[in-house]
Amino acid sequence: MQQPHDKKTLISSGKMSRRNLLAGAAAASFVLVQTASGKAFQAALTASELADDPTKVPGVPPGVLGTRSPFEKPVKTPSDTSSRTPLQDLHGIITPSDLHYERHHGGVPAIDPSKHELVIHGMVDKPMVFSLADLKRFPSVSRIAFLECSGNYRGAGDGKIRPQEICGLTSQSEWTGVALSTLFREVGVSPKATWFLAEGGDAAVMTRSVPVHKGWEDAIIAYAQNGEAIRPEQGYPVRLFLPGWEGNANVKWLRRIELADAPFMTREETSKYTEAVGGGKIRQFSFTMDARSIITYPSYPAKVEKGWIEIRGIAWSGRGKVTRVEVSTDAGKTWQNAALQEPVLDKAIVAFRYLWNWDGSSTEIMSRAVDETGYVQPFLKQLLAARGGNMGYHFNPVTAWYLQGDGQVLFKAT
């Protein structure tokens, strides 16, 4: 149906193909929607449209784009400035690209990739302009790593809050692009340059100052996410990706990099992404995301039954690998090691699981991540004590879930 050349060949050979049979039968039994691109898909099936026995009716033919089952409806929760990943609905470690969290400061810009350029200038030997095509000619690098907004903690007094609200500004993708170090060599970055300004081509023309050493270490000028071009919400056609560092510094829609010998003190790194830490001090340039974990099952609004429960969750650290995730099923009195599902990657989300036989009595379950620096994910009260009673950015407390005797699961602050 959507492959006319294929079809023509089959007809000329005088045979009826399985493909055509399927197409014809499917058209009769399913609601097919024809789009401009000739795409046919199962649009919002209702119970009456479902075949009584799918083994007795040919299904729909292959399509030009895959679709989510109409029975699966994971969605982000948008606000005016961000949109949160439904962590409680996901499995494994890769966030589907259309469910990756969003945070932007002037909306998602519409950019023609053929007109988009990246300028690198300032303390360099040769100020250069790179088109998207130029960037793709350089040797490429890929890595799976998490991205997290540093303003990523919420609680709720009544406990009715999902992982999506608590820390849904965390997602993970495979990012592909050119190593920034490759471009640094290409333009000849001065050894005296210590900071660079990264500037986006959005309506906020958003800027952050980034230490040059991160550029030499592992920064990526990324043009792909999970195997395809980066989505507009993630910076299409090209973004800065800084493994393990707070989301805001990973400037999207990147149009300019300027090398300098001091930070630029932009609005985001002074009045916004800074946190009071007690004694009247405000911490600045706190780039690295500390280790964190959350149990995503069971979690609000799930209801569970007594008996075997596989406690599942995710853990990550911006300082390296997660070495251990501990789970407590008795409100923090005792802790057991959870199984870490391979792969366990540097600065990446790892999935953990812990098999538990619940006797049905009310209790609290919680997880804490430990990373390769020996950092142990703290409780809320430890963070408050360390920061003079202040909350704010870089808040990564242990999340506890209260299991009521009736199986209701509710958030509980730690």
Place this chain on the structure above:
Amino acid sequence: MQGNTTKIIGSMVVFAMLSAMNPKVSQQRPDPLLADTLSQPGHFGFGRPATEAEIAALDIDVRPDGKGLPKGEGNATEGKAIYALKCAGCHGATGTEGPNDRLVVGDTTQGRARRIKAIGNYWPYATTVFDYIRRAMPFNQPGSLTDREVYSLTAYLLHANGLWDEKAGLNAKNLPKIKMPARDKFVPDDRKGGAEIR
């Protein structure tokens, strides 16, 4: 759900204290990609040289030392009129009411004083005010203001925070010299992994 959700972000306590801002930056160049790149040429020759004109057209940032500030000047009186027309809708009649970011410290004795992050009590550099207004404001017409309008708005907001004279002309020379009250509160990140919670 939304009504029961407590959004916890950016609350803070402000006390006077002295601490020099001194971002420490490693100069080293560890290169985990070395194995990949050993055989790479020093230069690939991709891309093209940037001309001075095209850099100048993009290079709009203003630094704390004033580098990047344009010629000309503005004043708080003119800024007040522009503010009423183009800014008050989002930031409130006097810069304290919202609904969007509070720009003026105003009365700190009421309500959630710990959460006030206004220009006068939180922003460490006056140059940032100019840079941000010029690049991103007004929200519905970003980049539409003239340099004079940006100087005037900056002068008005600094004046409203008690940091600039109402009549004085604000320009590239005197803007970077304004000492912001919050300057010495900022300290570089001291977290470094390991057992300590910071």
